[in-house]
Amino acid sequence: YVLKESQHSYEYAFRLLHRLESNSQVKILVAEDSEATRNFIRHVLVPHRYQIIDACDGEQALRILQAQPDIDMLVVDHSMPGISGFELVKLLRQKMKRSDLVILGLSADTKGSLSAMFIKQGADDFLRKPFCPEELTCRVMFTLERRDMLRALKKAAQFDALTGLNNRRAFYEQGIQQFQQAQRSGHNLSVAMLDMDLFKQINDEYGHAAGDAALIGFSRAFRAAFPDALLGRLGGEEFAMVSPQGAEPLSQALNALREQCRQVKYAVGAPPLSFSAGIYHGVPEDLESLLHLADQQLYEAKRGGRGRTFW
Numbered sequence: 001y002v003l004k005e006s007q008h009s010y011e012y013a014f015r016l017l018h019r020l021e022s023n024s025q026v027k028i029l030v031a032e033d034s035e036a037t038r039n040f041i042r043h044v045l046v047p048h049r050y051q052i053i054d055a056c057d058g059e060q061a062l063r064i065l066q067a068q069p070d071i072d073m074l075v076v077d078h079s080m081p082g083i084s085g086f087e088l089v090k091l092l093r094q095k096m097k098r099s100d101l102v103i104l105g106l107s108a109d110t111k112g113s114l115s116a117m118f119i120k121q122g123a124d125d126f127l128r129k130p131f132c133p134e135e136l137t138c139r140v141m142f143t144l145e146r147r148d149m150l151r152a153l154k155k156a157a158q159f160d161a162l163t164g165l166n167n168r169r170a171f172y173e174q175g176i177q178q179f180q181q182a183q184r185s186g187h188n189l190s191v192a193m194l195d196m197d198l199f200k201q202i203n204d205e206y207g208h209a210a211g212d213a214a215l216i217g218f219s220r221a222f223r224a225a226f227p228d229a230l231l232g233r234l235g236g237e238e239f240a241m242v243s244p245q246g247a248e249p250l251s252q253a254l255n256a257l258r259e260q261c262r263q264v265k266y267a268v269g270a271p272p273l274s275f276s277a278g279i280y281h282g283v284p285e286d287l288e289s290l291l292h293l294a295d296q297q298l299y300e301a302k303r304g305g306r307g308r309t310f311w
């Protein structure tokens with residue numbers, strides 16, 4: 001059945017088969033008051049291994065979405081008793097992003113304006129009833145592919161590829177938000193800057209791959225030591241943190257991290273990994289100036305012999 005659908009394009013056939021395995025993880029909620037249409041959609045999508053969940057109206061769809069936040073896609077009819085499909089989309093888009101829930105509008109629209117209405121409210125695509133099975137499966141697959149691309153883009157834009165920590169941009173974006181919040185509530189914040197010690201030597205003596213392994217091992221320990229703080233890799237072997245903790249407890253926590261770092265294995269016979277850090281705790285004027293003050297402390301920690309935290 002699935003192969004029959006791919007008759008117009010080899011490229012499409014390949015993508016269809018490629019997705020078949022992962023489709024079994026994809027949950028599609030069908031909100032449609034006509035039982036015949038619900039059954040038709042189920043009949044078309046089940047051979048593609050999607051998980052199909054039925055809802056007879058908008059209220060039921062909302063309840064199911066609340067109970068199952070892992071639903072990937074909503075296929076939604078316009079004319080239903082109670083809230084219309086159009087209103088449902090409007091409601092949902094206030095709290096659910098396109099990368100979280102994909103929406104496919106559905107209607108026996110004779111005026112032709114419903115498709116635009118759906119899309120303006122945040123539907124990702126639209127199907128006019130009656131539709132042929134292949135059009136449904138094409139649109140379902142393409143909207144899911146677009147969602148996956150969007151997710152991959154968001155991930156690549158936020159996280160550093162080597163360590164998985166926030167990259168510089170994401171660190172600044174979230175850091176600035178935390179600073180604005182702290183200003184409103186009148187709380188002080190700490191900023192810490194960390195820099196690996198004599199890292200060039202590690203690369204020179206044990207190779208770049210060992211250096212990379214050290215950065216990965218360090219980041220893992222960093223995250224484990226501060227599961228709730230905002231962490232980032234600012235670049236190279238420099239890292240930063242924003243935390244509500246005071247300078248002294250933070251400095252103690254960094255000393256404990258320093259012990260953990262000594263256990264990181266990154267190359268045979270290599271010396272224990274070490275870092276220096278600077279902390280500045282104070283009134284949250286702006287992130288940039290606190291980072292600068294923390295960096296000055298970091299500079300002093302380097303001058304003072306490395307492997308230590310200054311504040």
Ligand code: GH3
Pocket residue numbers: 162195196197198199200201203207208209210211212215235236237302306
């Ligand atoms: P100091 O204790 O004064 O900080 O000395 P250092 O050698 O750590 O300082 P320096 O800034 O001279 O060298 C940093 C080195 O970090 C140079 C660069 O090759 C290395 N580095 C930066 N990013 C990466 C990376 O992604 N992978 C690897 N393997 N090395 C990196």
Ligand code: MG
Pocket residue numbers: 032033034077078079080
């Ligand atoms: Mg209907």
Ligand code: MG
Pocket residue numbers: 195196236237238
């Ligand atoms: Mg450096």
Ligand code: MG
Pocket residue numbers: 195196197198199237
């Ligand atoms: Mg360094």
Ligand code: MG
Pocket residue numbers: 195
């Ligand atoms: Mg520096």
